Amino acid sequence: MSSVTATVEQPRSAAIDWDAIRSDFPVLDQEINGHPLVYFDSAASSQRPRQVIEAIQRYYQEDHANVHRGIHELSNRATVAYEGARVRAAEFFNSHSSDEIVFTRGTTESINLIASAWAGTKLREGDQVLITEMEHHSNLVPWQLLSERMGIELVFWPIHEGGESLDWEAFDRLLTPKVKVVTCVHISNSLGVINPVQEICRRAREVGAVSLVDGAQSAGHRRIDVQAMGCDFYTFSGHKLCGPTGIGGFYGRWECLEAMPPYQGGGEMIEEVGYTQVSYKAPPHRFEAGTPHMAGAVGLHAAMDYLDAIGRDQIAEHDAELTRYAYDRLSDMEGVKIYGPAGERGAVLSFLLDDVNANDLVEYVDKRGVALRGGHHCTQPLMKKLGVPGTARASFYFYNRKEEVDRMIEAIGRARRLFGSG
Ligand code: PMP
Numbered sequence: 244m245s246s247v248t249a250t251v252e253q254p255r256s257a258a259i260d261w262d263a264i265r266s267d268f269p270v271l272d273q274e275i276n277g278h279p280l281v282y283f284d285s286a287a288s289s290q291r292p293r294q295v296i297e298a299i300q301r302y303y304q305e306d307h308a309n310v311h312r313g314i315h316e317l318s319n320r321a322t323v324a325y326e327g328a329r330v331r332a333a334e335f336f337n338s339h340s341s342d343e344i345v346f347t348r349g350t351t352e353s354i355n356l357i358a359s360a361w362a363g364t365k366l367r368e369g370d371q372v373l374i375t376e377m378e379h380h381s382n383l384v385p386w387q388l389l390s391e392r393m394g395i396e397l398v399f400w401p402i403h404e405g406g407e408s409l410d411w412e413a414f415d416r417l418l419t420p421k422v423k424v425v426t427c428v429h430i431s432n433s434l435g436v437i438n439p440v441q442e443i444c445r446r447a448r449e450v451g452a453v454s455l456v457d458g459a460q461s462a463g464h465r466r467i468d469v470q471a472m473g474c475d476f477y478t479f480s481g482h483k484l485c486g487p488t489g490i491g492g493f494y495g496r497w498e499c500l501e502a503m504p505p506y507q508g509g510g511e512m513i514e515e516v517g518y519t520q521v522s523y524k525a526p527p528h529r530f531e532a533g534t535p536h537m538a539g540a541v542g543l544h545a546a547m548d549y550l551d552a553i554g555r556d557q558i559a560e561h562d563a564e565l566t567r568y569a570y571d572r573l574s575d576m577e578g579v580k581i582y583g584p585a586g587e588r589g590a591v592l593s594f595l596l597d598d599v600n601a602n603d604l605v606e607y608v609d610k611r612g613v614a615l616r617g618g619h620h621c622t623q624p625l626m627k628k629l630g631v632p633g634t635a636r637a638s639f640y641f642y643n644r645k646e647e648v649d650r651m652i653e654a655i656g657r658a659r660r661l662f663g664s665g
Pocket of ligand 1: 348379381430457
């Protein structure tokens with residue numbers, strides 16, 4: 244296992260020019276339906292800065308060939324670029340080694356891989372997986388599949404009414420030595436709840452369970468240190484942190500990765516193949532069968548550099564201030580119910596109006612250039628628990644401004660005058 248040596252860029256200490264940063268995002272500079280775009284759907288997918296787009300273009304124009312197998316110059320360059328992205332990701336998440344970073348298509352594929360290759364080979368019938376009630380389908384359905392296949396029991400860690408937090412008394416009751424995996428979302432994409440993952444992982448360890456943190460909504464929004472978090476697995480998606488689609492991955496603690504058999508078979512992941520026998524490479528390559536997404540890795544590397552040049556603490560502060568502002572403005576309106584915590588939260592606001600349904604609202608504000616999302620946000624059981632079919636959701640990132648929140652509030656006011664009682 245090789246250790247990480249590259250240095251992390253220092254965050255800027257001077258005041259940040261958020262307007263200049265916003266101008267790095269060409270897609271934001273356009274009109275939608277005759278109005279300047281307000282993009283409040285970054286929880287679904289963030290936008291990309293010029294720097295990431297150019298890095299991908301440069302890779303295809305100058306360096307592309309298949310990785311690892313070739314010994315010609317272009318193949319070497321592509322290999323260096325791909326493996327360099329792994330070292331960068333290790334640094335970004337502060338894993339002990341770049342060998343603990345596995346590239347996949349994103350969070351969904353990462354969780355499926357871990358559920359199948361780790362839990363699917365280590366757990367026995369009757370073992371329990373403890374899972375919160377606020378999970379995205381991608382951290383629920385893979386466990387349901389496993390449960391169907393192996394007779395594993397899924398135990399649900401309840402949330403409090405209204406979804407403001409997890410019920411810790413229930414956790415104390417449910418966390419027994421029968422639990423072999425504890426898994427939770429770091430920042431909920433539907434509620435904005437920030438779960439205390441360090442504490443959750445510590446408690447999981449106490450009963451000998453492995454911990455998996457779904458980091459889809461946290462990876463690009465705050466400083467992540469997987470060693471301090473104490474998790475066994477942490478998953479992420481590149482497209483939610485200013486990187487390309489189709490690339491993401493996970494951190495896996497070395498002892499866990501080493502104990503896992505391959506997930507898929509094919510080229511790149513083998514040591515030696517005969518007609519009847521095969522030996523596999525060590526992690527992480529054991530889990531990366533086939534030609535990898537090199538251009539994606541290059542873009543991911545550029546995205547991580549970009550976020551660190553701003554500073555992830557600064558991004559987190561910006562997120563928090565903007566979300567607080569939006570929360571206050573929205574809750575000043577009559578007949579608005581906001582789901583999730585009133586205090587500290589991720590850059591996500593799920594809400595409902597008492598007189599306009601969520602889909603009508605989202606459709607209407609789009610006509611005013613405001614991109615919100617309406618529906619169950621891939622958390623159908625959570626919506627049922629909250630007693631709603633879905634919500635409207637505004638989600639923010641560092642390229643958003645308070646003026647855009649004002650535009651959203653104004654558009655919501657208009658929707659109410661048109662459809663509702665306002
Ligand atoms: N978990 C959470 C909390 C998410 O918000 C998402 C994306 N909406 C996912 C998992 C799945 O991510 P991806 O579609 O990139 O695999």
